[in-house]
Amino acid sequence: MSAGDATILLVDDHSVVREGYRSVLEKQPGLRVIAEAADGTEAYRLYKSEAPDLVVMDLSMPGIGGIEAVRRIRQWDKGAKILVFTMHENAGFAVQAIRAGARGYVTKTSPPETLVRAVMDVLAGKIAISPDIDHELALSRISGESSAADVLTPREFEVMRLLLAENTTEEIAATLHVSPKTVANLHSLIKDKLGVNSDIELVRLALRQGILTPVDLGGT
Amino acid sequence: MSAGDATILLVDDHSVVREGYRSVLEKQPGLRVIAEAADGTEAYRLYKSEAPDLVVMDLSMPGIGGIEAVRRIRQWDKGAKILVFTMHENAGFAVQAIRAGARGYVTKTSPPETLVRAVMDVLAGKIAISPDIDHELALSRISGESSAADVLTPREFEVMRLLLAENTTEEIAATLHVSPKTVANLHSLIKDKLGVNSDIELVRLALRQGILTPVDLGGT
DNA sequence: GCAATGTCGTGAAATTTTCCCGGCGCCGGC
């Protein structure tokens, strides 16, 4: 290995996908992949033992997710350089990742050049965000998704909670001792205030903002 | 090209991931990757022009999803050999993919050997299912609980997927090239078949059955 | 061939959603 070689740790739970990272990165002179991990815990362990110059990490992994892995590694080494490379084209995830200590966020839909460029930038000490996420962030700044807890009155929030949990408009009306009409009006008003067009979007927003938790749905 | 070379078309919207497929598959003598597509429509077009012996296809892609792409390709060529290679470790998707005409279903968490083995099996005319999905299928058979994939026709399942992911009825109609009215009818029929009364319940059921993953709810 | 099933669409009724409206009560500022 030459003196200037930068060492890299790859983290992704899909081995065939890691093969892709490796293939792309090792075509680049000066980069060397020295280790691979399939989940966050293993990544943390390998970071401590291998001390790579850079970590390229996926977010959705079994066990502790990528965000938590980023946090732990940064807790152990304040100077750790971590580049998040994920399928999630979502500004929210990017914000969370950067806050957790990631130095870059690139989506998997990006062409290989973008990944390589981001790797180089992060190694050089810069922050690297892929163009699509930059765009998303700009959009969210402009039309900014309103936090439900922020824009809704207590009553509206309560109705929203019940809509997500209970069944029908009538049941909610009975629970709150108001007319079904009022519930319907509030339902409409809530969607308006949150800027969503359908109940499906409403559920998605609620999950995104942690108002509904996946465990509450009885799922896997 | 040698007489025994099998030609392969790769379909995945993540270029770096395709690099992984390619790297793994081309290490295998007798396999040759002749084309790559980034979405279902392109896959269909390339299949017709390149006539590969095998298609290795992801499921979650922009535009028409992988399931629909499988259906279209099989409609055009009844003998098409398509191996689905996806991150979804969910029996429901597997059932739908096989019904749509896929000859194999392998998850991305599988080691490269499993993918290679499945490719060989499908080329040899066998049906290839990765062990983890076999297990899932066995479990779902035991629990006897009727899943969405069970009671819905392929088309209905596809519309449901789009309803959960996309936005409006009109957009889905445009994507599938059918009338908005048809989508609305299917929407209603789906809720009827699954025994839910609202879109909110529909989302909850989808989450419970792993058709939607909580972490994936970010997308715009 | 014939029945069963899946797909696609129309039309009309039933229901819901949405918008606009007013009334009530509470609170803070003047």
Added chain:
DNA sequence: GCCGGCGCCGGGAAAATTTCACGACATTGC
């Protein structure tokens, strides 16, 4: 003490959607 604003409650009517009944067509299986 009197407003003005806001949360809260619901009526009415128009608009949109959902649902139901029905027919057509292609494919599949017997």
